[in-house]
Amino acid sequence: MDTYIDLKDVRVIGYVTMGLIALVAVESIWGTVNDWQGGSSSWSFLAIVLILPAAVASVLWFRGVTHNAEAIALHGVRTVSQVWKASDPAQREAPFEKRVASPLIKPWQYAFLAMVLCDVFESMLLDTPLYVVFSTLSTLLAIGAAALACYLVFRISLMQQRFAVPQRKRG
Template sequence: MALDTYIDLKDVRLTGYVSQGLIALSALESVWGTITDWQGGSSSWSFLAIVLVVPAGVASLLWFRGVTHNAEAIALHGVRTPAQVWRASDPAQRDIPFDERVASPLIRPWQYTLLAMVGCDIFESLLLDTPAYVVFSTLSTLASVGAAGLACYLIFRVSSMQRKFAVPQPRGRRG
């Protein structure tokens, strides 16, 4: 779909790639930590997954700040939530009034799996050295993998959709 208007947008690719990488690394580490837990290993692996969540969260917030800025420029509308960013960024809905646009149906499941992961992480931390620890470690890992997959997909799609609105960059001179 060719758009007739290009908008000067922030390039969110780097923060998107970093976010996706850190999110995936955190989920993989959570899987490894849970496997270690099943084998009676140290809970420090699960703690490392929690530590990796912090830089992933910071990178994701930086990415979200950039795509929110871009979405406001695209839609000329106040944009604050992931659903609003999607609705503003979707070029297929460009001719539909903003309030009638639809967001990705994957945003809510991502939010719920993220909350489930955080809740399980809290219980996991409170139940160290108990038999229930491994149960919550496993549940946290399942939620982590689900949330990571959904987050990486949503980051990729929003970044890709916004690129369709960006001002084309001039290519080097051909001599």
């Protein structure tokens, strides 16, 4: 017997989201290298220009995967952890409350939060020697947060696609 759940295809918006997140990380690297060489405010403007579409794409992707996760799990889904639990085909037979989310979700959230805090300190310390320290730390955290975010977007999109395509039961 085949299993099929009519889901939104989130792969394209997921790829766009991952690409924009990667561009933001690359811009962060480039801006920090520029900071080491004397700095320029144009890089901050470019960061804002790239962050806005990345945020919009991320929200659109999350709305799609949340919709899909609710259809898969028949359970209220509101967080990335819940989306993972609902979307993981390996845990399909376990009750929702006993499913386990990816251990990489918390590190991604903490890296993102730490990056934002470093950005705040960076902007407060513009004309001091600590500016470059916080700029560099922010960039390292941005790289980590971006890598984890891209991994999570890719895996969740892939897991949900397994539910959208008819699968033959083996046995």
